[in-house]
Amino acid sequence: MPPTKRIRLQAGDSAAEAFCGAFPTIEHFLTTTEEDWKRGSGNKSRTIQGQSTDLYEIGIQYLEDHVAPPVISGTALLKSLQTTSKLLSTGCESLDNLLRGGVRGGHHTELVGPSASGKTQLCLSVALSSARRGSRVVYIDTSNSFSGSRVASINESRGPCGTPLKAVLGNITVYHSHDIFSVLHVLDELALQMSKVLDGAQLPEVLVLDSVSSVVTPVLGGGQRHSHGHTLMVSLGRMLKVVAESFGMAVVSTNHEVGGPSRPRPALGDSWLNQPHLRIHLSKVAGEADACYATVKTSAVLPRDKSTVVRLCAGAGVVSAH
């Protein structure tokens, strides 16, 4: 955070000077209580332009205007639920029915499952559905699983949508990242770019991160090289939620499963369990190679442990089935 001497305060420059003399940085001000301040400083208020202004109050006013997060009332929350919050189709009807519409914009949805359970398929399907509607998609690929030809074949199988294939593929921006630092960098850059965009219609609707566990697992586990594994992981989770909430994007990420068939649980430990808004568990159907069960595991709104069958066809991508 910039030191306070670079900030102009409304009370006038002399007040700003006095304030900056007392508190070199905002963190200083945040960690000083009013009692400590009154006890410590001898000259509590300065007379500026004939009025005595308490320096502490100047600080609080500055915080309220520029730093503190806004207070949102329940009425405003309801209004945003009714107007701006959207449910984006995943491309698979049975999964959309399970989720009561689709993945939610502004929320982080996680797909967990063992390998070859259809996680990447679903990611491609969600990205394609959005691209076919004309919205932009950001796809962060960490394990070289994105394939343009695959997406093209799924698009063909879904029939014409009014947009030519080239335009549909053009709506998907793919970033290849192979470690957590480059993923965080991509997210930072995106957030910066999007905050400068004036026209809300150009913002991407969906962000897909495939997969989170492949970039986080190498840094978890401590040792000399990476002592901040948990911090990086929690920062990533936080960054995903910030991007989702600030720009109303639906963030979809994938994760592996550990614990074997007896006690399956998502990888990355307990610190990651709290990060996504919604977690969907995918598991293979015994005897059928191209179908999987999708179960809602963690959700504030949807009933838990409710599942549906999702059919993955070899050529045509994800098709709905019951």
Next chain:
Amino acid sequence: MAAHGSLVDFVAADETAAQLLRRTCVDPFFSGVPFVDRHVPLRPGSVVEIAGPPGSGKTELLLQMAVSCILPKTFNGISFGGQEGVAVFMDLDGRFDAMRLVQVLDRRLAVALGTHQQGSDAVPTSLHEYCLAKFHLIRCHSSYDFLAALKVLPRVLSRLEAYGKAKILLVDNIAAFYWLDRAHHSVACKAQHSIGTESKGASLDPVVPLTMQRVQSSVADGLKMISSQFQLIVVMSKCVNVTVQQPDNCNQNQIPRWTYRDMLIPQLEKLLTHRLVVVPCTQLEDTKEDTPTPKDRVTGSDFAAQWQVPPSDWTAKFTVTDGALECDILRRTDHPRKRPQ
């Protein structure tokens, strides 16, 4: 003569017993959660902590308490049993879902109205809006945001008095920034060496990193000040890993102790007046099983709760459904025994 005057003032009464009672006897806050109200009613100035692993129903309990706060006492002659106060929810986890709040509120309103209007599910919009206007959300994405929000909270609460008296402050996951704050120490040390000469105030350090110690002690100071100044209840949820000690075979009457390793500083601990621990029912079951059932075998509920401060000798089990919270309270002797081998 002046000394005599001041002595007389010193000995004279400050207030009568009636005035004292009127000042200190405050109505308890009925949270709407049976195992909270039954154990020890919360009063203004209480600081409650709800600790539990991820996915154990903590946020649900906070939402139920928030809705109990914003519901009216009576409306158009119908009793809703609410506190008619303003609830402020500080979302540190970033997972607050407005849809869930509306679901819980609708369900509670429908249940109260249902006894008077048979067959009618419609909740009057004006009542719905009246309640929602009393709920306020503050989303914080880092300790920096959280500390700034706490610092301006007195001003915010004074402004919100237009909607009603603030009765409860809910903080969802006080330990949300634990890992982020822990990392600040090493970053700050390097910064301190480079900006050392720019300090203006000789007595203060130029760089004050928001390390875990500093953040938590400032948070504790902030919460203490707000709780005493505005006479409201502070409820915090904390995400920790709880270990359930299995009961011994010989001592069947003893309920298992639930323990966890606390990573927050003692200053925050001292602030607490009540502590509740919640776990999902899978943790209470026998761990030797291959596929643990998600629900409790006896009552079919999802989660279990136990009071630690002040301690209770019973465990409550509760289920979260579409908007409602149903619970059973099991006494010590009712506690499910281990299955025979």
